[in-house]
Amino acid sequence: MTRLEDPEKLESPYFKLQSTLEPNDLVKTSKIILQAVNDEPKLTQSYCLEVRFEDNKAFFTMCLNPVLWFDVYLRKKSLDVATKIARTFVTNTRLTVPYENEKVSPFEVEHCQTVNSLAFSTCIYGKSCSDRKCSKFLFADSFYLHLYGVSHRYLESLINIDNSVARDHLDIVCKDITKTRDGRENTCNFHIIGSLVIWERKKYFILFRREPIRGLLFIPRPDEGKNNFKHFDNTALIKDQLFWQDLLNERKSLGFNSISLNYGIWETGQARDKYAQNCHAHVNLNFDDVGWTNLKEMVPADTIKRKMLNDRDCPEPNNLLKNCLELERFRLQIVEPQLMVENSTKLAEKMDNVFSILYKINENLSEINAKLSETNAKLSEINAKLSQLVDLLIAKEQNSNTKND
Helix, strand or coil: CCCCECHHHHCCCEEEEEEECCHHHHHHHHHHHHHHHHCCHHHHHEEEEEEEEECCEEEEEEEECHHHHHHHHHCCCCHHHHHHHHHHHHHHHHHHCCCCCCCCCCCCCCCCCCCCCCCCEECCCHHHCCCCCCCCCCCCCHHHHHHCCCCHHHHHHCCCCCCCCCEECCCCEECCEEEECCCCEEECCEECCHHHEEEECCCEEEEECCCCECEEEEEECCCCCCCCCCCCCHHHHHCCHHHHHHHHHHHHHHCCCEEEEEEEHHHHCCCCCCCECCCCCCEEEECCHHHHHHHHHCCCCCCHHHHHHHHCCECCCCHHHHHHHHHHHHHHHHHHHHHHHHHHHHHHHHHHHHHHHHHHHHHHHHHHHHHHHHHHHHHHHHHHHHHHHHHHHHHHHHHHHHHHC
16 A cells, blocks of 8 residues: 555645555555545545556545635645646646547536436336336326226326336335435435346446446445345445455456546435435446447347447546536636736836836936046046146256256
8 A cells, every 4th residue: 555645745636545456455545545535524525536446456546626626725825826736737637638539428417416307217016016018108198098008007106206207117225214414314215227237246236327428337235134225325335345345356357447436416416305415325337448348248239238338338528627627617717817916916016116226226327427427527627737737847847958958
């Protein structure tokens, strides 16, 4: 395990730490980097943990909200130093992060917006539902319901259902009690969407992501037989040694090269309860082009799952570039004009000082010129008197020479 690098040293919104692939070391590293964020409570509002696996090592990067990074670490510095550090981060990021323009996702889920309508809703009968048309007629009027012979039982299930386009029957829901930000107790109610499940494990589900991008979700499986329904949030999950053991085993078979977990409002931003404090744990499994191609080969061709994998072939929008935009919008667009005004004021003051100095120099030069003029006049007088003296001496010498002759 290496020494923790903090935002002060890196001059960027990151904590960085390196670990071996031993589950025990991964737990220790997770605790250290989480504690580093918790030591500054303001930073816990939103952050993301990324873990990249390479050469039998795990590289932990805690990505902070860039606006909060500026407020916590840069505001205490002078305005010019803070602005320079922030602008350098934006410039270097844009120069080093590649733009993947070959494949653009046709849509992106806005995780900062609360969900008002769902793509899936659980059927109240779950696996026991015998209606084969259950997920096809959520918006049908009575004519179509009669035409297709939809059962009265299904009509009954339409009561108090949110706007939905499909009904899910997997019937796996986490009923653990969680705390909200305002101190209330609430039921987790996280349910696994069967239509998105690609593989089932004993303790986890591996799901497609809703967006058409290359990546999967690794989610703890709710278990009614356990006291807490095997409920984990993202913080508790990465502190669990068994999680890392299971994840590393999945990495060997699936071939993902990194994982990421969101925290704070980056995790709960879409929760229907705006007071939600955390969600049922979900880990993003990230793949490069080669890893995603190899993953698709693991699924039989001409199946729905293979088609869904083929459709999800776009890179994830780059969060680093988003961070640059947010930092510019919410901080640099404010402080850079302010810095320009301050620098302009300082420059004007310096120019005034220069003009004052030049004026004094001019006055001194005028005095010197006047003194030089006086000195020149005196020297002229002295020169005239010396000329007269020379003339007298010459005349006297001539007279002496005449007498001698």
